[in-house]
Amino acid sequence: MLQQKPLRRCEGTSMGVIVLDLRPGLGIGPFSLGMPIWKAFVQIEQQPDIYDVVHVKYFDEDPLKMDIVISFPDHGFHLRFDPCSQRLRLIEIFDVKRLQMRYATSLIGGPSTPATFVAMYAVFGPTFPGIYDNDRGVYTLFYPGLSFAFPIPSQYTNCCHNGEAELPLEFPDGTTPVTCRVCIYDSSTSRKVGVGSLMNKASVPPLPAGSLYMEEVYVKLGEELWFSVGGQHIPFGASPQDVWTDLGRPDGIHQKQVDQMVIHSATDPRPKTTLCGDYFYNYFARGFDILFDGQTHKIKKFVLHTNYPGHADFNTYIKCNFVIYGASHQDMNSSKTSITPGSKWEQVKEILGDCGRAAIQTQGSASNPFGSTFVYGYQNVAFEVMKNGHISTVTLFQSV
Numbered sequence: 001m002l003q004q005k006p007l008r009r010c011e012g013t014s015m016g017v018i019v020l021d022l023r024p025g026l027g028i029g030p031f032s033l034g035m036p037i038w039k040a041f042v043q044i045e046q047q048p049d050i051y052d053v054v055h056v057k058y059f060d061e062d063p064l065k066m067d068i069v070i071s072f073p074d075h076g077f078h079l080r081f082d083p084c085s086q087r088l089r090l091i092e093i094f095d096v097k098r099l100q101m102r103y104a105t106s107l108i109g110g111p112s113t114p115a116t117f118v119a120m121y122a123v124f125g126p127t128f129p130g131i132y133d134n135d136r137g138v139y140t141l142f143y144p145g146l147s148f149a150f151p152i153p154s155q156y157t158n159c160c161h162n163g164e165a166e167l168p169l170e171f172p173d174g175t176t177p178v179t180c181r182v183c184i185y186d187s188s189t190s191r192k193v194g195v196g197s198l199m200n201k202a203s204v205p206p207l208p209a210g211s212l213y214m215e216e217v218y219v220k221l222g223e224e225l226w227f228s229v230g231g232q233h234i235p236f237g238a239s240p241q242d243v244w245t246d247l248g249r250p251d252g253i254h255q256k257q258v259d260q261m262v263i264h265s266a267t268d269p270r271p272k273t274t275l276c277g278d279y280f281y282n283y284f285a286r287g288f289d290i291l292f293d294g295q296t297h298k299i300k301k302f303v304l305h306t307n308y309p310g311h312a313d314f315n316t317y318i319k320c321n322f323v324i325y326g327a328s329h330q331d332m333n334s335s336k337t338s339i340t341p342g343s344k345w346e347q348v349k350e351i352l353g354d355c356g357r358a359a360i361q362t363q364g365s366a367s368n369p370f371g372s373t374f375v376y377g378y379q380n381v382a383f384e385v386m387k388n389g390h391i392s393t394v395t396l397f398q399s400v
Helices: 037-046 117-126 153-161 196-201 239-249 346-350
Strands: 001-010 016-024 054-059 070-074 077-081 087-092 100-102 106-109 131-133 138-143 146-151 183-186 216-222 224-227 233-235 252-255 278-284 288-292 299-305 321-323 358-362 375-377 382-383 389-398
Touching: 016 321, 037 358, 087 239, 106 117, 117 138, 117 146, 233 299, 288 382, 346 375, 346 382
Parallel strands: 016 100, 216 321
Antiparallel strands: 001 054, 054 070, 070 077, 077 087, 087 183, 100 106, 131 138, 138 146, 146 183, 216 224, 224 233, 252 278, 278 288, 288 299, 299 389, 358 375, 375 382, 382 389
């Protein structure tokens, strides 16, 4: 089921046509190819008067199967994010009349500037012949990191001989086609990206060397986290000073109000309503939290987030690219016994075994419209699982 979540809805009419700078192969306006989805939301939140109606679309049953799409229906364009890396791979303008683009000193699109074939050819210059899709009746013209799709009326399909056409394309009656779709994509490869199956050829630009985004975080259950890029080892029992030194200043610090799971511990002598003195270091930009004991000031838990759409915490954290190994930690290269953000619950059970019934976790229907999740506990680790079988959070601890 394709889910569509309105991020914001304002009453009244559309704000009208906006003008965004077009950067072939790089992006449009404030949106850059390769940017993480959370940065796109930051841009949206900073300009609420412009991006007043925003839809988030994703495939609820299998969120890794299709793009996560941020859509601006009033402005006629989509941002398509790779579902695994959650980085922007393709910008798709589907209604050129609703969005005006600025390239150098030229304006493209909008209600008064038709984006015709001849006009685009004049702005961007000569290029190689494009591709004609006979089934769709669409001719696509390509430039580095940029493509324009033009619908061809059936009576003029003979203008596209052997799938190509003479450039600039004009019909015998003196008219020229108007683009129906514009795609902006990474130009570091020679791939041609357009409508239909060609849309799937858009890939995310490579990350710069040393980037911490999607850094693999190796988990040694009951012992430590190991960060693959920086090389830091953060063990249970480490102090706030240790963490601050190795990982830098946290993005947030907050006190844990109530330990909701303490009621399940038969050996814990504390009254079940006691306020908890423990506190979190939140590393939102790295996808995890660290919980410190309020008395000893030592690490007692790590919480790793997958940032799946359809979860109440979506876009609060980036995706933590963790790797958890099963019973044996000797073979650090074995993918068959590892649990990652892409693992589903059935795969976890194959690796760790059945753990019995789940605890039900919900934040209430008012604050969590996505419903409850299921928490399964093992020695040293607990998994919060969504209804679609994907893992939303992983909590690491040392079993007593």
